[in-house]
Amino acid sequence: MSADLTRNQTLVMKTLSGAEAPLSAYTILDRLRDDGLRAPLQVYRALDKLTEMGLVHRLESLNAFVACAHPNCHEQELIAFAICEACGKVEEFSDDVVKDRLDGWTRAHGFRPAKTTIEIRGNCGGCVGKA
Amino acid sequence: MSADLTRNQTLVMKTLSGAEAPLSAYTILDRLRDDGLRAPLQVYRALDKLTEMGLVHRLESLNAFVACAHPNCHEQELIAFAICEACGKVEEFSDDVVKDRLDGWTRAHGFRPAKTTIEIRGNCGGCVGKA
């Protein structure tokens, strides 16, 4: 089903899947030095492909990347992220009503959307409790 | 009404207000060399304050800044941006239904939001026509 990944793609994917929180490209690179990766581009190229395949998401407000939470996620239409600034964990969800409203706006304005980003930064339940 | 701005803040604000599209901090800096600005920090500090005041918004997916579209905008609750990748123009809007839905999700999950980003990248009406 999911197309085969190349060596570098597999390494990057495993690193992200095993992480508790989003990782920057350079952090991924650092964790893969022992596997032979040496340059940022090797990571960025893998991330590009993985993102295209919907296996990885980029968090714009963090300049970092996470593995997709849905096991066999094939590009869900619109994904929102809730990012905890304390523990770093990210929750991924989607909402059809939000999607409809944004679609409504773009249609009404003749805007053709290519990619939509929704990111909520704050503190997750667990971390609010501790505070 | 709007608190007085300092010299640097005024310069940055004027630059952004006069721009057709979002500007990066370094672009702003370049345009203000003749006014005596020399270091990125002078721009970033001004941008921080202006953003706090709600006069300027940061576009996360662009790493760039725009003047707030609403004349006397005092921190509207939730703002969405539609960013044209062809001409660079940005439209700013808000939607209470979207806000309610996202609020609903965060409340249900005990998540305390601090800042929410909604950015739609694509092509605006004008540019879709030309294509």
Added chain:
DNA sequence: CAAGGATGTGTAATGTCATAACATTATTGT
């Protein structure tokens, strides 16, 4: 007025994120 705090400014150095350009090495389809 003087002392102290808060805020703004100037500068250099550095840190962090991302891509261009080029050469080489698989992989795949016919």
Added chain:
DNA sequence: ACAATAATGTTATGACATTACACATCCTTG
């Protein structure tokens, strides 16, 4: 096997943002 396509490796560079430190300005309050 051959050509086309995609992936890789490497160096250098570009683009975005912050740390650390020194100095100046304004404003308060005793």
